Amino acid sequence: MPKVEAVRTWGRLDPRRLLTPGTAAREDARLGRLLVLPALAFTAVLVVYPLVVGVQTSLHANVPTLGQPSDFVGLENYANALGDRNVINAIVETLKYVVAALVLEVGLGLGLAVLLHRAFRGRGLVLAILILPWALPSVVSGVLWRRVFDPDSGLLNSALLHLGVIEKPVIWMANDTWATLFISLVHVWGVLPLITLVFLAGMQAIPDDIYAASAVDGASGWRQFRHITLPLLRPSLAVALSVGSIEAINIFDEIFVINGTALNTRSVVMEIYDMTFVNSQFAEGIALAILVAVATAVLAIGYILVLRRRTV
Amino acid sequence: MRRPRLNSGVRALAVALLCVWSLGPLAVGFVTSISSQREVGETPTRWIPSHPTLEAYEGLLGGSGGAETASDAAAEAGAFGRGMLNSVIVTVVSTAAVLIVAVLAGYGFGRLRFRGSQGLLAIVLATMVVPLFTLVVALFKLMAELDLIDTIPGLVAVYVSTQAPLAIWLFYNYCRELPPEPEEAALIDGCTRLSAFGRVALPQMRSGIAALTAITMLGVWGQFMIPLLLTSSENTKPVTVVITEFIGKYSTNYPLLTAAGMLVLIPPAIVALALNRHIRGMLSAG
Numbered sequence: 170m171p172k173v174e175a176v177r178t179w180g181r182l183d184p185r186r187l188l189t190p191g192t193a194a195r196e197d198a199r200l201g202r203l204l205v206l207p208a209l210a211f212t213a214v215l216v217v218y219p220l221v222v223g224v225q226t227s228l229h230a231n232v233p234t235l236g237q238p239s240d241f242v243g244l245e246n247y248a249n250a251l252g253d254r255n256v257i258n259a260i261v262e263t264l265k266y267v268v269a270a271l272v273l274e275v276g277l278g279l280g281l282a283v284l285l286h287r288a289f290r291g292r293g294l295v296l297a298i299l300i301l302p303w304a305l306p307s308v309v310s311g312v313l314w315r316r317v318f319d320p321d322s323g324l325l326n327s328a329l330l331h332l333g334v335i336e337k338p339v340i341w342m343a344n345d346t347w348a349t350l351f352i353s354l355v356h357v358w359g360v361l362p363l364i365t366l367v368f369l370a371g372m373q374a375i376p377d378d379i380y381a382a383s384a385v386d387g388a389s390g391w392r393q394f395r396h397i398t399l400p401l402l403r404p405s406l407a408v409a410l411s412v413g414s415i416e417a418i419n420i421f422d423e424i425f426v427i428n429g430t431a432l433n434t435r436s437v438v439m440e441i442y443d444m445t446f447v448n449s450q451f452a453e454g455i456a457l458a459i460l461v462a463v464a465t466a467v468l469a470i471g472y473i474l475v476l477r478r479r480t481v
Numbered sequence: 482m483r484r485p486r487l488n489s490g491v492r493a494l495a496v497a498l499l500c501v502w503s504l505g506p507l508a509v510g511f512v513t514s515i516s517s518q519r520e521v522g523e524t525p526t527r528w529i530p531s532h533p534t535l536e537a538y539e540g541l542l543g544g545s546g547g548a549e550t551a552s553d554a555a556a557e558a559g560a561f562g563r564g565m566l567n568s569v570i571v572t573v574v575s576t577a578a579v580l581i582v583a584v585l586a587g588y589g590f591g592r593l594r595f596r597g598s599q600g601l602l603a604i605v606l607a608t609m610v611v612p613l614f615t616l617v618v619a620l621f622k623l624m625a626e627l628d629l630i631d632t633i634p635g636l637v638a639v640y641v642s643t644q645a646p647l648a649i650w651l652f653y654n655y656c657r658e659l660p661p662e663p664e665e666a667a668l669i670d671g672c673t674r675l676s677a678f679g680r681v682a683l684p685q686m687r688s689g690i691a692a693l694t695a696i697t698m699l700g701v702w703g704q705f706m707i708p709l710l711l712t713s714s715e716n717t718k719p720v721t722v723v724i725t726e727f728i729g730k731y732s733t734n735y736p737l738l739t740a741a742g743m744l745v746l747i748p749p750a751i752v753a754l755a756l757n758r759h760i761r762g763m764l765s766a767g
Contacts, residue, residue, distance in 0.1 A: 223616055
């Protein structure tokens with residue numbers, strides 16, 4: 170049986186197997202194990218082991234100094250974390266970021282992919298410009314956008330004052346709605362390029378004949394987009410939603426730079442940061458981090474299951 | 482008849498809007514960085530400086546300055562320069578390490594059959610959703626034992642473990658999509674798998690390796706939360722952390738802040754523009 174599998178690997182015969190059956194497969198297997206060893210070592214020492222310690226920590230009473238023995242308390246830290254008003258507020262705030270980011274990223278990403286998937290003059294340059302915001306540190310983009318939203322000397326206030334839209338400067342970050350919206354916008358600025366590339370790759374994988382055939386049947390423009398492009402983009406949509414959600418759930422840098430750890434814009438990761446590093450509530454912080462990880466994984470798997478089903 | 486077409490006027494407008502959206506904040510940053518503190522601080526602010534000046538840059542890069550912007554900047558020249566240097570060192574070392582780990586593992590998982598490979602790959606990839614905070618307590622303990630807290634090797638180790646899974650995933654997909662024929666030809670000619678990998682597959686993967694280098698460099702250069710937690714001395718803090726400290730000290734000295742931002746943007750902008758075709762190819766394959 171392993172032989173059949175080996176043949177399937179590349180969809181064609183490995184020539185060596187015809188000459189020396191068995192030996193070649195063993196050589197490959199040995200080399201394979203050797204090559205993945207460094208990755209496994211890093212994962213084991215720096216992720217799996219710390220994760221096990223983290224889960225243990227979350228199940229024990231908090232101690233002020235790391236590493237001291239303490240009582241097993243079961244899920245108490247998880248319950249405490251979810252019973253904390255600030256945590257609930259941070260979760261709600263993060264969900265707002267996620268929804269705002271996904272709506273903007275999927276809407277604009279699809280539009281940009283339609284715009285950019287066909288050849289036109291200067292397309293290469295436009296694509297290079299497109300990915301630039303993704304390539305830049307989010308801390309720096311936060312600094313640039315601070316200049317826009319600054320209440321006293323910001324560009325937005327200055328423009329709106331000049332146009333007579335507002336009469337006195339608005340403290341944008343003190344207004345919950347504006348603050349959430351603007352921070353989402355800054356976040357989207359950095360993530361949209363990635364989402365656009367995902368849709369672009371999906372569109373480029375759709376064969377031309379399908380459009381040609383539908384054109385013969387009289388379909389064009391919007392109808393082709395609606396009935397051909399969109400349904401065939403479902404796998405890309407699953408990827409885009411997963412990536413967009415993971416990025417938005419973990420939002421931290423932009424908020425930290427623009428509004429610090431202020432409560433009205435605090436995301437769940439900032440809340441964990443605050444619990445763990447400002448208040449030394451390690452056990453509760455880790456419990457919350459684990460909950461966030463589980464929620465993220467469930468969400469990502471959910472998108473893939475729902476959107477994969479109707480394809481192929 | 483082919484794919485849905487856009488009216489060319491609509492396309493030109495949309496492309497222009499896209500460029501404004503992508504480049505606008507950078508232009509704002511640049512214009513602010515060559516303004517004087519006084520003009521930026523006026524209410525309403527001046528968008529375009531009446532007397533463009535490079536004093537914020539001169540200050541940050543170690544010159545002395547008389548004006549307010551420049552003297553703040555000059556006072557931080559040491560911290561800023563050191564931060565840039567730390568970022569460069571950490572980025573170069575981490576990228577090299579991630580490349581080695583990811584190219585070997587991506588090829589091993591993507592091209593070679595061995596028992597348990599799919600399960601092990603799944604474990605490595607699953608670590609992508611593990612948030613740093615679940616690991617941080619143990620990492621601190623581990624590093625304390627090894628004397629690695631607040632050191633560059635400690636930071637590099639954490640970067641490798643956080644960046645490698647994505648890099649492995651990207652390179653795994655890349656390896657699976659690469660045509661196997663050249664390698665098979667080498668095997669027929671009597672190469673061992675190892676020498677086929679070294680002599681045929683690796684050179685064939687140049688574009689993928691370039692893309693992986695770029696993506697990893699960009700990822701490491703922009704890191705902020707991890708060094709915020711793991712570094713505290715001037716000799717280890719990367720420039721992203723240094724900039725946020727400037728915000729705390731000079732919250733409205735925008736010429737200083739944006740000049741620092743512009744300098745930090747230069748390396749990733751060069752990498753992104755120079756390798757953008759490779760980067761797009763690899764991200765689209767994933």
